Amino acid sequence: MRELIPELEMELTDAIPGFSCRKCARCCTHKLVTLYDGDLERLEQTGEGKRVYEKTTTQERTLTGAEYKMIMENGRCVLLKGGLCRHYDLRPDTCRRHPFLETERHILVASTCPGVIWEEVGKISDYKRLSKGISEKIDAYLDSREQV
Ligand code: SF4
Ligand code: SF4
Numbered sequence: 001m002r003e004l005i006p007e008l009e010m011e012l013t014d015a016i017p018g019f020s021c022r023k024c025a026r027c028c029t030h031k032l033v034t035l036y037d038g039d040l041e042r043l044e045q046t047g048e049g050k051r052v053y054e055k056t057t058t059q060e061r062t063l064t065g066a067e068y069k070m071i072m073e074n075g076r077c078v079l080l081k082g083g084l085c086r087h088y089d090l091r092p093d094t095c096r097r098h099p100f101l102e103t104e105r106h107i108l109v110a111s112t113c114p115g116v117i118w119e120e121v122g123k124i125s126d127y128k129r130l131s132k133g134i135s136e137k138i139d140a141y142l143d144s145r146e147q148v
Contacts, residue, residue, distance in 0.1 A: 002118075005142075007063075010108040012142065016100060017109060018120025026112055027098045028077045028085065032056075034066035034134060039092035046087040052078050065137035094134070103135035106142050 099110030
């Protein structure tokens, strides 16, 4: 089963496909990179603090539950330099889990990631390292869609 959710730029599915990152940095451009408490603490350690993040819009907050997001300048994350993250080890959870988002009740895969290999299926247990905040919000949003 694969269903495109355009507003999330993700596909709803019932299996985790294979993945091999192509290091294209597409996930660092023109993206909503939401931030939660643990992310803000890590970003503080970069020494760049509030210069790299900003408030989410009301719509973004409703959908993801996040109060903050990474700043995109000309469509590029401010931490992206030469195709690489300047603080890779301290990057937000959203970046760590990309292109997968496995919530309590749903499996989502980024529709824009060229590293996804739909011909292969991986183990769901390999991807259980997600931030709880976004999982609950996304589940609530997808459940509300299913009730329409
Ligand atoms: S979009 Fe996908 S393939 Fe490209 S860098 Fe991000 S995770 Fe890797
Ligand atoms: S924080 Fe790093 S990994 Fe995340 S979007 Fe920005 S450059 Fe990419």
